Amino acid sequence: MSEDGSGVAAGLRESWLGAPQDQPPDKEWDDRLREECGVFGIIGYPEAAAFTALGLHALQHRGQEAAGIVTYDGQQFHTERRLGLVGDNFNKPEVLGHLKGSIAAGHVRYSTTGATILRNAQPLFADLGTGGFAVAHNGNLTNAKTLRKQLVKDGAIFQSTTDTEVVLHLISRSQKRRIVERLVEALRQLEGSYALVCLTNDMLIGARDPVGIRPLVIGRLGDAYVLASETCALDIVGATFLREVENGEVVTITREGGLESHRPFPKRPARPCIFEYIYFARPDSIMAGRSVYEIRKRMGAELARETDCPAEVVIPIPDSGVPAAIGYSQAAGLPYELGIIRNHYVGRTFIEPSQKIRALGVKLKHSANHSVVRGKSIVLIDDSIVRGTTSKKIVAMMYEAGAREVHMRIACPEIKFGDYYGIDTPDRKQLISAQMTPEQVRDEIGATSLAFLSVDGLYRALGVESRDPKAPQYSDHCFTGDYPTELTDLNGDTSTIGTQLSLLSDVG
Amino acid sequence: MSEDGSGVAAGLRESWLGAPQDQPPDKEWDDRLREECGVFGIIGYPEAAAFTALGLHALQHRGQEAAGIVTYDGQQFHTERRLGLVGDNFNKPEVLGHLKGSIAAGHVRYSTTGATILRNAQPLFADLGTGGFAVAHNGNLTNAKTLRKQLVKDGAIFQSTTDTEVVLHLISRSQKRRIVERLVEALRQLEGSYALVCLTNDMLIGARDPVGIRPLVIGRLGDAYVLASETCALDIVGATFLREVENGEVVTITREGGLESHRPFPKRPARPCIFEYIYFARPDSIMAGRSVYEIRKRMGAELARETDCPAEVVIPIPDSGVPAAIGYSQAAGLPYELGIIRNHYVGRTFIEPSQKIRALGVKLKHSANHSVVRGKSIVLIDDSIVRGTTSKKIVAMMYEAGAREVHMRIACPEIKFGDYYGIDTPDRKQLISAQMTPEQVRDEIGATSLAFLSVDGLYRALGVESRDPKAPQYSDHCFTGDYPTELTDLNGDTSTIGTQLSLLSDVG
């Protein structure tokens, strides 16, 4: 889901009582792409909320800002939405205690907007007259602004600034009788990416957009069914993987009728987001039948093959570069060493008291392991470069620690285009590879050498011989500019990422 | 405004991050009728929010549970809504600081629902497509449930459980072009009581229901206009009283055009709520040209004339009985004495740790002043009796402190009927005078004698020779059962106060 700070055309700036318990991470020190959201649902299990909390905990890497759970206990819906980590909120009896019922849906959320407001937390809920309905959304709609404008004109009152609320109003206004029909009628008006978990008083619903950009899997736990963004959330609750919800599929699950599949869209080939494999998914998740960890090792191995260099040790940038570094080390036959130590206790909110200390920057989070680095030619492995700010600091830290040569190797291609499907990419002006050649980037970050994995190398790591330019097997637009859907709110102008659509695009 | 906990037919029970900072008062120890709400608005004054905070502070007696302010700064709307007292929240730079603009509307709220949720706090805001719109409501709609059901059926999504949101949806769905026309179209569908202060990006609007149940006055402060529930809110900001918004009147105020009056309803005589004079309004307010303090003194004087008794001292039940006791004392020629001391530091949340201590009950808030009471025949003055629970405890406390005789005198008639216009009256079964004769009440509370002011005595105190039964000059249905409006949601069955409509009626 995304939120549109300016979506309220009238421009309401709202403050909210609850101060965020967890500040958004400092952008400059933490130069990563940001997912997005995670969704989870369960039907037919007595302690549905507790298991949903566990599932969301396993999906916490997909969003740390807010979490929410909705349940239905046979008579009433219950909901809790909190800022902060699942494990800091949904472990307390006073929170879990009243989330009664054997059917539940949950959501974890990441957002980049300065002021995180609780009312944007999900699942969203509405009384549809025919009954209650909750929706949790991972993804981003590329025509939300356009739809919202029309809905407001027709008298709808929006309470959040998320694109997800558009879905709710479309359903609410549908004149169809059955909830699935109302949902399908709404989905047909959407454009962009979505993996939805919805809840009614007797049904759990999963839906994935026509090209299946964001992931959604189905699991079984005894008689119960589980929906989750990744298989790691099935593992934690002890559920077994059944299959993925397919692109363009809507599944409805009831206690009596079990799982039913609906295909409201014309059949199209899937194009799942390639960044799930590169960075977002947890390494122990299985996606499309493949281990994410093994794929990342293969990216490292392909990288070694394509860009090998005469270094003495392989050093991962923790933690994102670790699997690729292991793969690189094994393929290149070079020793793998912890040349950078990560401080796990870094508060998300460590703000430096003065300019002098600010310069220390990256050291709050990472420190050089001098004994490994001193006097060596090293190859540093990272999964990606976004702005290049952290890379620059880490390269400098390596030299400071005595490195002779610092060869930077990136386990994905150059990121040149923004994403509009739930990944928080910065303005194109800030994407270093959209502005500079690899040589310029190398000079900017100060490395001895720099190389990226090729697009084909990436596809090979994914087990595909090569990218089909006419029908790309993945959503790889950040590297190629080849977007899988219409971008109505943008009016086709992707050069202006971060301007026209900035508020819609900056959250997933 | 009122809130309908069950209004969401789907039955969502929601928890909210922010714990109430101020618990609702303990009903048993504090046997008062509960107002309701207070509204305030200002246009044309640079520090609009700061003055609105002051105005709301002066109206704090009308609602202590939550407060909110919306402003418009020429470009953007800003809003802050907080649980707790105005003076505990709207004094801080981080709250007031960003409430920029020279036009503002505010609200203080009282609610009896167990869980006070911030999203029921007002003013409510909506983006109407044509611009932002905020509404603050004092009163209660008696057809809100019926209207809400239809709106939900038509696809509206409700986010709060207040009746006020119905108004917002009616406006939002109006196809009229001008905001006043949209508002009027909405008002025409309403039934019940309302004093509204609304805000757009260039206009402040005040509106009062066709019989003017809840109060609303207009003041001037230099070039600025002020709207407020009572004149005491004009006094605190230094505004001068201009006139009341009349029953059935809608006033619009713009910076350029000044004040314009609209009369969208057929002309009817006003019937303002008589309880404003008896209990709700602040004694220093002027209502319909009369000092509330003086009227209360006259109620005491009428009471002395009608029900005088051979006591030695006049003792007010603090603080509500004070003005009537002074009037009684002066009319009866008996000394006025502080026989009961009020503890101002009583936490609203003092919960007794055991049954033994519970019995101490009323002593946490009041204590007997033995030296005044011992050996005396006293006359205790209170403004009203609702359930009789506090009266019983205070009479007992007086005897315990050595009183010889305890004559109870009540400065209003017997409360026999519920209110549906914004006063929190208990279920009729709990209204002691709906269940018992005065003699039975006297016995129940243990007084030597008990007498109530007559309805005509009350009218005389208000300067009216006598009540006109065909066209009563006030909304006095709590004494007479003569309701000033339709009660659609109730289906005409007022015997069941607190059941069918309970959730709508319990908040003002």
Place this chain on the structure above:
Amino acid sequence: MSEDGSGVAAGLRESWLGAPQDQPPDKEWDDRLREECGVFGIIGYPEAAAFTALGLHALQHRGQEAAGIVTYDGQQFHTERRLGLVGDNFNKPEVLGHLKGSIAAGHVRYSTTGATILRNAQPLFADLGTGGFAVAHNGNLTNAKTLRKQLVKDGAIFQSTTDTEVVLHLISRSQKRRIVERLVEALRQLEGSYALVCLTNDMLIGARDPVGIRPLVIGRLGDAYVLASETCALDIVGATFLREVENGEVVTITREGGLESHRPFPKRPARPCIFEYIYFARPDSIMAGRSVYEIRKRMGAELARETDCPAEVVIPIPDSGVPAAIGYSQAAGLPYELGIIRNHYVGRTFIEPSQKIRALGVKLKHSANHSVVRGKSIVLIDDSIVRGTTSKKIVAMMYEAGAREVHMRIACPEIKFGDYYGIDTPDRKQLISAQMTPEQVRDEIGATSLAFLSVDGLYRALGVESRDPKAPQYSDHCFTGDYPTELTDLNGDTSTIGTQLSLLSDVG
């Protein structure tokens, strides 16, 4: 007790985790003398802590900043100390629940220091080797600084900045065997005022300084004994008044042995603090056999006799002037009217957002009741004038509301000297009557006329024919400069109130 911010000669400035829940009142708007503290103890009652909480609640007017309770359950001592009101803290099961035992001591505290730190909250506790010992102190030691300096030199480590900790160290270092002997040895070294309630594992101890400046009474509740600063705290728990602890008396109470009296000091006449009668004690308390309320009425009556004036109505400055105003009204035969309405909801922290609003000042707390004041010659009654700042604002407010003449009458003499015994008096430069004649004060506050009760009038109200200049019956040094004890820490220089001793003197 007092606290010495600079007492730690080394000058430690400490911050504390817990933010004050209740800010100290704004000095300028609330121009009162500030008490000081309240103490309470009970032995032989099963729910000792719950009753102590009730007793402290009844003593809340003596200190609103912090409260603490210590209990002993036969095996272990338990303690809770909290910032804020008793009723906001000591009502919760998680606080009261573990304060087990049938013996308890408690304390409420007022402090003027900017940063209220929890470690200055009382009762203080120490392990004396021979067992635990807790002390709660009302009063102020006038040689605490001198004693502390010597104790630190001898190796004592102070943890709080209160004078009370000096008592604890003196006891701790005593080589006597029995705890009473150790306490007496400590008391013999003290100078100034104290009413102490102490607790050991089998004994409750009460002690009052040689001239009995601060009050302490003994009550019985079945088999249990109670100690409290005022009788109103006996009333709330249902205890009956037994007698006062006399000046210079130490009482020890055990479950087996009952109450034992000790007189470690040479016999001297008592000189109780006269301000307890004027302002500090609750009106329903009985002191030295006299009702505080009746005495205040008599002060008003004496004031009428001494300083009557041709006004039309008598108006109290709420709430402190109310009893004297009733007495004045009855003696002068003038009607008593509420010409000033107090807003009970004023947050203690209402801070005005701008200079313009600041000017509104006093209106946040008080408002003029125009209908009473307009066109009248009024007599305003207050209990005292300290700096004169509030008086000036209220007089102005009366004129603004239309008063023709404003006659100010003060129910106590001119305050010309500081207190060093637990009352927070400002620097002498700020005491308006130490700097100006009554005529000058009248002009400064803008009243038509101004008169104070004479010292002899005050003594007459107290039932004493006249003040004995050689052996004054009360501690009346604030009017007369005749201090009842040595002032060692001051080196005899009382002209410099608020400078040398400022940090010791500003808290009681």
Place this chain on the structure above:
Amino acid sequence: MSEDGSGVAAGLRESWLGAPQDQPPDKEWDDRLREECGVFGIIGYPEAAAFTALGLHALQHRGQEAAGIVTYDGQQFHTERRLGLVGDNFNKPEVLGHLKGSIAAGHVRYSTTGATILRNAQPLFADLGTGGFAVAHNGNLTNAKTLRKQLVKDGAIFQSTTDTEVVLHLISRSQKRRIVERLVEALRQLEGSYALVCLTNDMLIGARDPVGIRPLVIGRLGDAYVLASETCALDIVGATFLREVENGEVVTITREGGLESHRPFPKRPARPCIFEYIYFARPDSIMAGRSVYEIRKRMGAELARETDCPAEVVIPIPDSGVPAAIGYSQAAGLPYELGIIRNHYVGRTFIEPSQKIRALGVKLKHSANHSVVRGKSIVLIDDSIVRGTTSKKIVAMMYEAGAREVHMRIACPEIKFGDYYGIDTPDRKQLISAQMTPEQVRDEIGATSLAFLSVDGLYRALGVESRDPKAPQYSDHCFTGDYPTELTDLNGDTSTIGTQLSLLSDVG
């Protein structure tokens, strides 16, 4: 430092306002030895507090429960002590802002006691009459209880329950003139381990116990001097390593005089704590000239040599087993793989809602990476086994994920004895290797095979040919039972670890 919950002989149980912001970790899921504390000091640097915060942040792994900083600004001492992480507290202007001065001392603390009370947080401060004095302590005194008893008998009042306060009282009572002499007089009475950083108004002092159990290093930053537990804290502030404070050495540093060394104890060989190398120190720290990371890799390599086994992959238990696993992998020539994924977002407070979910246990923190483990014979590397509870769960998780064989290899010898020098070792009954043979442990945890590094292998990894049984080069008593100091409080009975001395021993 340690704290003695029962040290107050009188048995005071105290609650404290500030609820711990960070609960102590769940023992069962997190079966590690617990350090202890970290200390830091700086003199001669303008922003002393900010740098101390950075230094403490780098030492956060040594204690996450509380942190404190004391500074002196030339006129006044300032202190802040907070529960929770450095980066969550000492980053705020309102905290750092007033910690003025160019001299500072700080402390991070770990404690196992249920109720963490702020008053046990360090540095402790006392006014010594001659000036202020602050002390921060890493280590544990083995005669603190005995000394405390005598001090209380002599009139000392203890305010915390830490052993460190004993040091303060000994200094406070010393009759020597100079502060170093007073400190030395105190140190001579101590027994056990300590690395101290002390602060006066013109001096920074470092001290290490006679055998140098806990570490302390000296660094230079321009003209400023730094003291810190580990070199990683020098690195973060950009200081260069000068030398270690030697065992039995006291160093005093003034701005004018620079560093002076004192040797108040008879010369003895050092015996630093061997667990710093195994587990506590950060891998990038240099201790006694050796890289901790390299030593851990050598432990892994020695382990491979001593206990190699026919597995297919080497899997570290994250994060503590990582360096040893890399060393093992390189020495054994087996691939290093991430077979266990750690969830970094696990709230410290995740409490499972039901027994069923409790069984999921370890999965909240770790998950199996199926693709690596399935069908394989794996060797799991951990740094130590304490209770064996986590090992058992992880072994089970590996089998569940499809491992064919699970060979467990531990990079240190069997832990058979408790520590009394600042490491939180459990009761000997809970030390699995004190109760079982390796074969029994293997069966208990369910591994295919299990082997520990030998004591001599450990010494070899440390660069020592073999352990000298007459003069062991390290404090290795947890493996050998050979304690480096007297254990007075224990009366020589080390069989009862965790009983007699439990409260003193459980915190470092």
